[in-house]
Amino acid sequence: METSIKITLKNQVLLGLLALSVSGCSDGDSSFAYSQRTQSLIKEAQNGSEGGPGVKQTLDTRFGNPQQLKAWMKLPVEWGGSAASVESFAASDTEARIKFVAQEGVTLPAVASSVQFVTGEGAGQSIALTAWDEKTGEAVLAGVPDKTPVSGDLCVIDGGSTLKSGRVLYMRHCSHCHGAAGDGNGPTAQYMIPKPRDYRHGVFKFTSTNDQSKVSRNDLLRVLKYGIPGTYMPSFLLMKEDELHAIVEYVRFLSMRGEYERRLVNELASDYSETAVSDRLASEKASDIVEELQSFLKDEFPATAETLGDDLAEIWTSADTEDAKILPTVARVEDSAESRQRGRELYLSKTLNCADCHGIDGAGNGPQTVAFEKNPVTNELYPEAGLHDVWDNPNQPRNLQRGIFRGGRRPIDLFCRIHAGIKGSRMPSFKNTPHEDIWHIVNYLLSLQFESDPGTIAAKSVAPSETGE
Numbered sequence: 001m002e003t004s005i006k007i008t009l010k011n012q013v014l015l016g017l018l019a020l021s022v023s024g025c026s027d028g029d030s031s032f033a034y035s036q037r038t039q040s041l042i043k044e045a046q047n048g049s050e051g052g053p054g055v056k057q058t059l060d061t062r063f064g065n066p067q068q069l070k071a072w073m074k075l076p077v078e079w080g081g082s083a084a085s086v087e088s089f090a091a092s093d094t095e096a097r098i099k100f101v102a103q104e105g106v107t108l109p110a111v112a113s114s115v116q117f118v119t120g121e122g123a124g125q126s127i128a129l130t131a132w133d134e135k136t137g138e139a140v141l142a143g144v145p146d147k148t149p150v151s152g153d154l155c156v157i158d159g160g161s162t163l164k165s166g167r168v169l170y171m172r173h174c175s176h177c178h179g180a181a182g183d184g185n186g187p188t189a190q191y192m193i194p195k196p197r198d199y200r201h202g203v204f205k206f207t208s209t210n211d212q213s214k215v216s217r218n219d220l221l222r223v224l225k226y227g228i229p230g231t232y233m234p235s236f237l238l239m240k241e242d243e244l245h246a247i248v249e250y251v252r253f254l255s256m257r258g259e260y261e262r263r264l265v266n267e268l269a270s271d272y273s274e275t276a277v278s279d280r281l282a283s284e285k286a287s288d289i290v291e292e293l294q295s296f297l298k299d300e301f302p303a304t305a306e307t308l309g310d311d312l313a314e315i316w317t318s319a320d321t322e323d324a325k326i327l328p329t330v331a332r333v334e335d336s337a338e339s340r341q342r343g344r345e346l347y348l349s350k351t352l353n354c355a356d357c358h359g360i361d362g363a364g365n366g367p368q369t370v371a372f373e374k375n376p377v378t379n380e381l382y383p384e385a386g387l388h389d390v391w392d393n394p395n396q397p398r399n400l401q402r403g404i405f406r407g408g409r410r411p412i413d414l415f416c417r418i419h420a421g422i423k424g425s426r427m428p429s430f431k432n433t434p435h436e437d438i439w440h441i442v443n444y445l446l447s448l449q450f451e452s453d454p455g456t457i458a459a460k461s462v463a464p465s466e467t468g469e
C-alpha cells in the first residue's frame, strides 16, 4: 500500500505542500476518529457544502488519515526525508537512472524507496526507487517519469520516513492504550485510572516548560524513556533512540491534529452546534441559518483555518526554545531540617495553601477532595466529589507521603511541578513564588515519605488558623 506524505524542506523556500509516497501502513483504521465536539455540530458544519469545506474536510486535507498521512509543511514536525537535487538523468525505453547530490548539511539516507520532485517540470511527481546507492547518490527509478528531470531540480528522498516509522511503532506499542487517533481511548484504556492521555487537547502534564508553554520534545522523550511511575504508562527505555525520536514526532503530529480540530470547532460551535441551532430555531428559519453558515464557510473559514495553523505552528515551535524552559534563578537549597521546616510552613501557608488539596499531612485528602465542583464547560456539578482535569476525568491531589512522583523525583522535576503546575490538571502553577521558597518545599516534599508522623511539624509550628481553613 502507498501512503502519500507531504513534507517540509528546511533550508529551502518552497511554495505549497509536498506530496511524497512511502510504502507501509498495513495496520490500523482507515480514518482518524473525529472528536465528539465535531460530531455535535450540525451536518453542514461537519461536512461543508458547495460553498466550502467543513471541519472534517479541512482537517483531512491537512493531516490525511492513518492510511494516507499528510504532512502540513508549516507545522513543526520532523517529517523525515533528505533534501537533494538532481545532478544527472538518463533514460532508455526501459530504465531511468538518476544521480542525486545532497543539499548542504544533509546526508543521504542509507535506505531509500522513493523520490519526490519539488521544483522543475516534474514538480509534484513521486516515483519509487528500485535501486539506491547512498555513497554515490545513484538510483534507478521504478518507471520513466512523464516529465524529464534536469540538473538542479530539487527533490526529497524518502520524504516522510520519520513520520511513517513513528506511526508504525505507535500502532504497535501505544495505540491499544492511547487509541489510533490519540484520543486516549484504545481498547485497554477502559480498565485504567488514570486514563491514558488524550493527546488531542495538545496538553501534557509533566513538562519542564513554563505554565503557558507546550510540552517540549525532550519532555516527551523523557516520559517515553521512564514511563509515568504509579500509572499504567510503561517505560520504553529499551527502544532505540531513533525509534523513540520517530514516535515523539508522531505523538506531536497527532496532538497538533487534535488541537487543530478543537480550534476549528471553536470557530463554529457557538452558532452551529446541534444545541445552538435548535435554540436559534425559536426565532430564525432553518434555511437562513444554513445559508449564513454556507457563506461563512465560503468567505471566512478558509482564511481562519490558515491562521489557526500558523498559531499552532508558533506555540509548538516556541516550546522547544530556551525561553520556554523553567530555569531556577537560585541553586538548589541544600536539604536540612531547617529547610524542610520552612518548606512545611510554606506548604501550610495561607498564600500557597497546598493543604487545601493535599491535606495537612500531605495524604492527598484536603477539603477540596470532598467538595463537589462544577464542570466549567457545562456549568453543572460533577456526579462525584473532588477535582477533575480538562479531560473531565476525576483528578485527585497526589498523596505526597508515598514518594511516588509521576513527573519524576529529581529535585528539579519537583521544582518544575510546583513552578508550572501540572497542565490540564487542578494542580496550579506557583510561578510567582520565590525560587528559594520552592526549593524549601521541594526539600520538604522529598522528606515526607520518611516522616513517621507527617503532621507533627505542623502541630508544633503552625497554628490551625494559618492553614487557610
Ligand code: HEC
Binding pocket: 170, 173, 174, 175, 176, 177, 178, 192, 193, 194, 195, 196, 197, 203, 204, 205, 206, 207, 220, 223, 224, 228, 231, 232, 233, 234, 236, 247, 251, 406
Ligand atoms: C498500558 C497502557 C499504556 C501504553 C501501552 C502506553 N501508555 Fe502512554 N500513558 C498511559 C497512561 C495511563 C497515561 C496517563 C498517566 C497520567 O495521567 O499520569 C499515559 C500518558 C502518556 C503521555 C502523557 C505525558 C504527560 O506529560 O502528560 C504520553 C506522551 C504518552 N503516554 C505516550 C505514550 C507513547 C508514545 C506510548 C507508546 C510508545 C505509550 N504512551 C504507551 C498508558 C499507556
Ligand code: HEC
Binding pocket: 205, 347, 352, 353, 354, 355, 356, 357, 358, 368, 387, 389, 395, 396, 397, 398, 400, 404, 405, 406, 407, 408, 414, 417, 418, 422, 425, 426, 427, 428, 430, 441, 445
Ligand atoms: C487546587 C488543588 C491543588 C493545590 C492548591 C495544590 N495541588 Fe498539588 N496536585 C493537585 C492535583 C490534582 C495533583 C495531581 C495532578 C495529576 O497528576 O493529574 C497534584 C499533584 C501534585 C504533586 C505530584 C507531582 C508528581 O510528579 O506526581 C506534587 C508534588 C504537588 N501536587 C505539590 C503541591 C504543592 C507543593 C502545592 C502547594 C505549593 C500544591 N501541590 C498545591 C492539586 C493541587
